[in-house]
Amino acid sequence: MNVKILNEKSIPNLPWQDRPADCQDVIWRYKANPIIKRNILPTSNSVFNSAVVPFEGGFAGVFRVDDKERNMQLHAGFSKDGINWDIQPERIQFETDIPEMAEFQYGYDPRVCFIEDRYYITWCNAYGWHPTIGVGYTFDFKTFHQLENAYLPFNRNGVLFPRRIGGNYMMFSRPSDSGHTPFGDIYISRSPDMTYWGKHRHVMGPSKGWESTKIGAGPTPIETDRGWLIFYHGVLTSCNGFVYSFSAALLDKDEPWKVLKRGRSYLISPQELYECVGDVPNVTFPCANLVDADTGRIAIYYGCADTCTGLCFTTVDTVMDWLDHNSQV
Numbered sequence: 437m438n439v440k441i442l443n444e445k446s447i448p449n450l451p452w453q454d455r456p457a458d459c460q461d462v463i464w465r466y467k468a469n470p471i472i473k474r475n476i477l478p479t480s481n482s483v484f485n486s487a488v489v490p491f492e493g494g495f496a497g498v499f500r501v502d503d504k505e506r507n508m509q510l511h512a513g514f515s516k517d518g519i520n521w522d523i524q525p526e527r528i529q530f531e532t533d534i535p536e537m538a539e540f541q542y543g544y545d546p547r548v549c550f551i552e553d554r555y556y557i558t559w560c561n562a563y564g565w566h567p568t569i570g571v572g573y574t575f576d577f578k579t580f581h582q583l584e585n586a587y588l589p590f591n592r593n594g595v596l597f598p599r600r601i602g603g604n605y606m607m608f609s610r611p612s613d614s615g616h617t618p619f620g621d622i623y624i625s626r627s628p629d630m631t632y633w634g635k636h637r638h639v640m641g642p643s644k645g646w647e648s649t650k651i652g653a654g655p656t657p658i659e660t661d662r663g664w665l666i667f668y669h670g671v672l673t674s675c676n677g678f679v680y681s682f683s684a685a686l687l688d689k690d691e692p693w694k695v696l697k698r699g700r701s702y703l704i705s706p707q708e709l710y711e712c713v714g715d716v717p718n719v720t721f722p723c724a725n726l727v728d729a730d731t732g733r734i735a736i737y738y739g740c741a742d743t744c745t746g747l748c749f750t751t752v753d754t755v756m757d758w759l760d761h762n763s764q765v
Contacts, residue, residue, distance in 0.1 A: 470710050487547045547595050553575075586627075593609060595653040610622055668683065
């Protein structure tokens, strides 16, 4: 590898498929997509925009499961290979000693990030039926503890960094409104204790073309010797509605609100049938990446048409080389 990966572990059983010989894409799809179909549970209408991490020699995750009443729920799941998943039939019941947090109204688009000694979960959480960023943690993906919400409504796409920077926890978010936000920039905030969030900094806003309407953070940032590699989604407003694609950027290691490289074009856009047709057409939405420190391989989990879950692949060197030659900054 040309780029050194920092603070990641070896994942010898990382789900992987080599890039097809006739494919020149930076990111390529798993041939057997979608890996999680919408009806994996008897009660599920759809399973998408979900988070996966290595866990006890296999993998665990928190999954967005919209049920047949169209309630937006969070469910835990386990897998030996990262492809075949056993998703728990009952939604996560968060334990909390904070009365205002005890009532669960809805939860969606989770991310999971291991920091120090536990797995933190961030998700779009309802407070007064308005969207904000919920924060919780687990040690075993069986018992889940809920903390204070990070921000006031309205906010979405809360994504934690995998370690403290300058002694503070760091989190991306996208301030929004109460509806299907027709705007959005990525911000970063700091916290000394995972409760009080401040020192907000602007990271980047919509650009042109494929990301001209709004953008949002995707999976947990990947630390390299050149900075933080991130994947993020961008939205185009077409004559037939929103189109969600995703690309990559590189941020400063010590001041991650400073953008060093940012992809000029998307890396994946809705093109396959399962990405174009579903409850919300034309969506590719990344929420998790697994990174093997030994090989630089990356497996990215992404939501497809707000209906099912897909998997795609790349390497750190491949993405970084592309950013070096295709950056808009």
